[in-house]
Amino acid sequence: MSLARFSVRRPVTVAMVCLAGLLVGGVALTRLPIELYPNFSYGDISIIINIRGGMPPEEVESRVTKPIEETISDVDRLKDVISISEEGRARVVLRFEPGTDMDLASAEVRETFSKIRDKLPSEIEKPVIARFEQNDLPVLITAVTAPGYTPEMLRRIVDEQIKDRILRVEGVANVDVGGGRERKILVEVDLEKLQAFRLPIDRVTRLLNVSNLNLLGGDVREKRRKVLIRAMGEFQSLDEIRELGIAVTPGRSIIRLKDVAEVKDSFLEATSYARVNTLPVVSLYIQKESTANTVRVADRVLGTIERIQEDPRLPRELTFITTFNQADRIRRAIDTVGSTLLSGAVLVILVLGAFLATHWFPRAVFPPLAVVVTILSVISFRTGQIPVPVMTGIMIALLIGLLATTALFRGLRPTLIVAVSIPVATVITFALLFSMRGILPTVTTLNVMTLGGLALGVGLLVDNGIVVLDNVIKHRARGSPPRLAAAEGTSEMILAILASTLTSAVVYLPVIFISPDIRILYSGVAITIVFSLLASLAVAVTVVPMMLSRMRFPVRAASLARGFWRRRFGRILGLALRLRWAVVAAVLCLGGAGLWAFSRIPQEFLGTTEQEDFTVFVELPSGAKLEISDKAVEEIEKILADVPEVKTVSARIEPWSSKVYVKLVPLTERSRSTKEVIESIRPLSDEVERNYPESFIYFEEPQESAQREVIIEVYGWDYDVLNSLSIEMLKRMKTIPGLTDLKLRWRRGRPEWLVRVDKVRAAAYGLTVEEIA
Incomplete structure (x- = not known):
């Protein structure tokens, strides 16, 4: 028994x-992860090591970075x-x-790093090995504010x-936390009093370190138990x-810390400032693992x-303001594509109705309605004058209306039978995608x-159904009963539609032979x-013949319609x-x-999509004070305050390198694109750049850096020579049309x-280099 006969x-x-x-x-549709693009980025692992004592970069490179690289x-x-x-x-990005x-x-990285851990300088702090790259754009930026609280109180x-x-x-x-100052216990030593007691300052620092500890001192064995002994010394x-x-004086009196210092x-x-729309706040910059799902991390x-x-231990006045969320723009992009999918389904049904209907009314109404849907789609997706949620609602209402109409009128039932392939095949596709998550997690x-x-x-989803429908109508026109016509007509076409489907599917086989990053990107399609x-x-060999054998429609009219187009x-x-x-x-x-x-x-x-966010980078020369960076960022904030399209400005000010995260109003509320807004700001930012020698101020849109950057690496041993060559190259490249934001x-x-x-x-005075330093 063939599959078609079984279905009938x-x-x-x-x-x-x-x-x-x-x-x-x-169910699979609700469980599938949501991303803007397949995660074709390289998996990054960062090894971050902080070193006490302010070790200069040259020594960090030779004593810490190079040994890690070699291992x-x-x-x-x-x-x-x-x-x-x-x-x-030291930061090493793998x-x-x-x-x-x-x-x-x-x-494997942790196991390999453990081999060299003991060979690194004793001044290093506990290494951090994390699956991200520190220069990645935060997935979420949220500001913490509270009436009556200073930034320092919020920071604590x-x-x-x-x-x-x-x-x-x-x-x-x-x-990362920006803004406010970290709480610390400060011990301000009076050097004159120290000299009066003939005490070195390293004695004070050493005693503070060894006294602020809780240590295990062993155990005492009793008859029935063993009791641990702990020396409790933390302040x-x-x-x-x-x-x-x-210390102790010659007279046996104790010299206490309060005698020589103020605590x-x-x-x-x-070390940093944070502002939202020029108001001081404490900001949290949250970065995800390089291969984690953006939307899920942001939602969590x-x-x-x-x-x-809701925690009762925190002040009730505490407020979190989300100034940047990558998940929002991902959802907007997905909603736009989903609305496009609905518009395509509506157009397919309208075209089917115009060709397969057995009544003059659909032939007269459906083509103009298809033109209207096309115009609405262009207005929504190209100009943004119709919001995507409104467009989606219109398409859903049209789709339901069309399916109801085709179900009620016998002359439109052939259209319904073929059109049912669209929702059924689409939803089953989601189930198949979900089943492949364990095999292809990056593309499903x-x-x-x-x-x-x-x-x-x-549009391809209805092809097989149309072929089956046409052949079944031929059998019905010859006088065959509905069930026999559905079974025989479908069985005759199985080989043809199978060959046609496999021919269309095999076109995508070469995708598996291209480079891995491009394969991950396009294999989803x-x-x-x-x-x-x-x-x-x-669906064409099961659901369609089953419906054709049960639903009644005017066969003669359908045959005449076929003859009309033939x-x-x-x-x-x-x-x-x-x-x-x-x-x-x-x-x-x-x-x-x-x-x-x-x-x-x-x-x-x-390709890039229209975004509602961009970032302004303010890079100053090494050694620049935080106050100078703050002044430069303030000038950028003043420029942005005069731009009508700007909704939120979140500034992260740090010495030498600062970032200003800018959020624009929705596209429906502005006449200029994000790139046009950036280009209008660029001449003003260039003026600010000229006020700070050796500075760079440049712009970057989300998802743009990896796609539109051209990176030129200059190799050599002498950093001063490399710097001179790079600056000269930079000056010449600025004359090339189309290149912007050079740094x-x-x-x-x-x-x-x-x-x-x-x-x-120094040895004659009994001093070491460490003591002199």
Whole structure:
């Protein structure tokens, strides 16, 4: 028994299987991760090491960075190693091939790093090994404010009660805190009093370090138990610190810390500022793991923030303001593609109704309605004058109306039977995508590529059903009973539609042979189209014949409709055969024109979409004070305050390098695109740049840096020579049309004074280099 005959004889079974597929697909749709694009980025692992004592960059490079590079370079599937050596800090970024299992890679990196851990300088702090790249754009920026609270008070609350809770969220790799000053216990030593007691300052620092500890002292064995002994020495109050004994006078009196120093609960010098629309705040900059899902991480963090706000231990006045959220623009893009998919489905049904209807009314109404839908789509997606949610609502209402109309009127039932392939095949495609998550986790997500593939293939979903319908109508016109006609007509077409479907699917086979990063990016389109075609094939040989055997429609009228279009096509075909040389010449001309136009189309690895955010980078020379960076950022903020399209300005001010995150109003509320807004600001920012020698002020849109940057690497041993060459290259490249936002990634070291110690004379006084420093 063929599949078609089984479907005709067992309609309840087929209907139940179809409903089960729809149910599974509906659940899968809610479970599939949402991304803007497939995660084709390289998996990044960062090794971050802070070094006490302010070690200069040259020593950081030679004593810390290079040994790590040499040890880590043997890790499997490692593509690039990027190192940054700064004063008191080393960062080594390991970039792996696309598709690498980052759990295994992370474990291998930790195991390899442990081999060199003990060979690094004793001044290093505990290394941080995290799956992210520190220069990545934060997935979420949220500002913390509260009436009556200073930035320092907010910073203390964030550091002690909020930061660690967000760090524990699955997928979060790092949380930076900006604004406010960190709380510290300051011990301000009076050098004259120290000299009076003939005490060195390192004695004070050493005693403070060894006294502020809780240590295990062993255990005492009793008859029935073993009791641990712990020496409890951590300071509990300022008075404990003040009463710490640091020496004994010849008269046997104790010299206490309060005798030579002032101890106070205060703050460190400011290392960063944070502002939202020029108002001081404390901001949290949350970065995700390089391979984590952006939307899920953002949703988890926002959920954690909601629970934090409900915590009774925190002030009720505490408010979180989300100034940047990558998940919002991803959802907007997905909603736009989903609305496009709905518009395509509506147009397909309208065209089907115009060709398959057996009544004059659909033939007269459906074509103008298709033109109206096309115009509405253009207005919505090109100009933004119709919001995407409104457009989606219109298309859903039209779709429901069309399906209801085709179900009620017998003359439109052939259209309904074929059109049912669209929703059924689409939902089953989601189920198939979900089933492939364990095999292809990087491409089986809801993103603009997979949904775009579904939108492109929505017209193909009805092809098999149309072929089956046409052949069944032939059998019905010859007088066959409905069930026999449905079974025989479908069985005759199975081989033809199977060959047609496989031919369309095999076109995407070469995708598996291209480079890994491009394969990850575009295989989502191929997989989605192939799955949807296979689902439509299954629907065409099961659901369509089952419905054709049960639903009644005027067969004679349907045959006349087929004859109506056959006669018109016959006339066109006859004319083409009579003018065959003219037709061949026209085809060749059109083909040549197409090739010429293709050669003139600009080519990009990945196109960009209209965004509502951009970032202004303010880079000053090394050694610039925080106050100078703050002044430069203030000038940028004043420029942005006069731009009518700007909604929110979130500034992160740090010495030498600052960022201003700008959020624009929705596209429907502004007349200029994001690029036009940036270009209007650029001349004013260039004036600010000229006020600060050796500075760079440049702009960047989300998802743009990896797609539109041209990186030129200059190799050599002498950094001063490399810097001179790079600056000269930069000046010349500024004259190239189309190049904007040129900058140097390398940064000159901070200004410094070198104190060279005469070790012979120092030894005569019993001093070491460390004591002199």
